[in-house]
Amino acid sequence: MASSSSTYSNPPCAACKFLRRKCVPNCIFSPYFPPEEPTKFINVHKIFGASNVSKLLQEILPHQREDAVNSLAYEAEARLKDPVYGCVGAISVLQRQVLLLQKELDATNADLMRYTNVNIDQMPNKNSYSSAAILNQNGECFGKRVGYGSGSFDPVSLPYNSSTSWYNGPNSEENS
Amino acid sequence: MTIKSGTGQACAACKYQRRRCTPECLLAPFFPADQPKMFQNVHKLFGVKHIQNLLKELDPDQKAMAMKSIKFHAAMRDKYPVYGCLVEIQQLTYQIQLAEEELQAVLQQLAYYRQQNQQQEMSPTNDYLSQLQLGMEPPGNNNPVSFVHPDNPTQYNAVTALPINVPPHASYSNNGDVDYNTNYLDSKENNVVDSLWIQQAYSYSNNDNNNSMVMQPQLTTSNPEETNQDYNEMHPFFDNIDDRQSFIGSKEVYESSLESSQKDSRQAVEQMAENELKSAAACFSLTQNQIEGCSI
Numbered sequence A: 001m002a003s004s005s006s007t008y009s010n011p012p013c014a015a016c017k018f019l020r021r022k023c024v025p026n027c028i029f030s031p032y033f034p035p036e037e038p039t040k041f042i043n044v045h046k047i048f049g050a051s052n053v054s055k056l057l058q059e060i061l062p063h064q065r066e067d068a069v070n071s072l073a074y075e076a077e078a079r080l081k082d083p084v085y086g087c088v089g090a091i092s093v094l095q096r097q098v099l100l101l102q103k104e105l106d107a108t109n110a111d112l113m114r115y116t117n118v119n120i121d122q123m124p125n126k127n128s129y130s131s132a133a134i135l136n137q138n139g140e141c142f143g144k145r146v147g148y149g150s151g152s153f154d155p156v157s158l159p160y161n162s163s164t165s166w167y168n169g170p171n172s173e174e175n176s
Numbered sequence B: 001m002t003i004k005s006g007t008g009q010a011c012a013a014c015k016y017q018r019r020r021c022t023p024e025c026l027l028a029p030f031f032p033a034d035q036p037k038m039f040q041n042v043h044k045l046f047g048v049k050h051i052q053n054l055l056k057e058l059d060p061d062q063k064a065m066a067m068k069s070i071k072f073h074a075a076m077r078d079k080y081p082v083y084g085c086l087v088e089i090q091q092l093t094y095q096i097q098l099a100e101e102e103l104q105a106v107l108q109q110l111a112y113y114r115q116q117n118q119q120q121e122m123s124p125t126n127d128y129l130s131q132l133q134l135g136m137e138p139p140g141n142n143n144p145v146s147f148v149h150p151d152n153p154t155q156y157n158a159v160t161a162l163p164i165n166v167p168p169h170a171s172y173s174n175n176g177d178v179d180y181n182t183n184y185l186d187s188k189e190n191n192v193v194d195s196l197w198i199q200q201a202y203s204y205s206n207n208d209n210n211n212s213m214v215m216q217p218q219l220t221t222s223n224p225e226e227t228n229q230d231y232n233e234m235h236p237f238f239d240n241i242d243d244r245q246s247f248i249g250s251k252e253v254y255e256s257s258l259e260s261s262q263k264d265s266r267q268a269v270e271q272m273a274e275n276e277l278k279s280a281a282a283c284f285s286l287t288q289n290q291i292e293g294c295s296i
Helices: A014-019 A038-047 A050-059 A062-081 A088-122 A128-138 A142-146 B012-017 B036-045 B048-057 B060-079 B085-133 B158-165 B178-184 B191-207 B209-218 B224-234 B251-255 B262-295
Strands: none
Touching (some): A038 A062, A050 A062, A050 B036, A088 B060, B036 B060
């Protein structure tokens, strides 16, 4: 009995093709690793391993798995390009950029305060509280208003400290 | 069951795998025994085999840093199972966007206040202009607006003197704002800020030619020819009076308006009286003709 279903069956996914195994209909990889993108699975498998990825995907809700696979693929590619820092290097670069912008913003606000104080002094009925109100509005540090994100990683300046906030227990839940 | 090595307690990796922790254990320096959760995160995401393969490919001085990043990576994945590190990247990208927008807004406000300051500094020069137009004597050398810009008289404008006349509390360019200037202007010199002032001032002077022409008489030592020409343009009534033909009445009547020629004024008054009489007579004759015309 020749199985005519093989003619109508879907081609094996990139994962099963790489692993050289039969791609079953309920293969957990097949929706996310199409055969047209073999590099995607190869990178993920090289860094994380197929079994680890499979376990991760089984713990996640089905509608979130595609995003999870895409993020793993991005992280794997980053780690292959930079074996030392991986995608964390991009995070440290962005953090430094935020700090620089914050400094510029604070300096600009300080300049602005100087001008607003001059204008207030020139007014006939200047109120000392108005400058303080403007200071509270503009002088507050940008970082305090927005926050520095959930975790901080500075591989250059600070040594690794196990008592960092992200290790001691995240309080916020993931936004999905 | 943990088999302790001769040096001490087994590392978290060996403890998790329930094997003997030898002194040659690759993971022992990075996973102390008192942090089991850290190794669990790393093991869940990467696996022991992949970690060992990564460490083998790196130099000894890079291993510590690589393990830091791997631990951070694993912790982020444990905290955010779906997106992992991308959450942090997205948050930082959003913060950068907010910061840039806020910086733009503050810079716009700053430009507005600077412009206001410039206008306030320009207001004394408007009074000077009105005095000149009234034919009053120009002020002496004590005028705070008088100054010389010998190199670029065409760029002469009152605003280039503003850095001199700006009160200390309003000055901003060279007073302790080096960090701001160098950071925002990508480590350019502080003179760039002054040049920006000059550029703004030049555009202002081009838009308001009257002020520039009035101010240029002060350039007595730099460019006399241009000064004289502008002086002529400033006083058209006094120098080009012969060319003014559009004035009402005769030329003599126009000349009689000068304070210096009193005789002409007397004659002009007399002639004006005669003209009025003549015109009145003409009107009378016209009215008579009209009456006669209507009666026919």
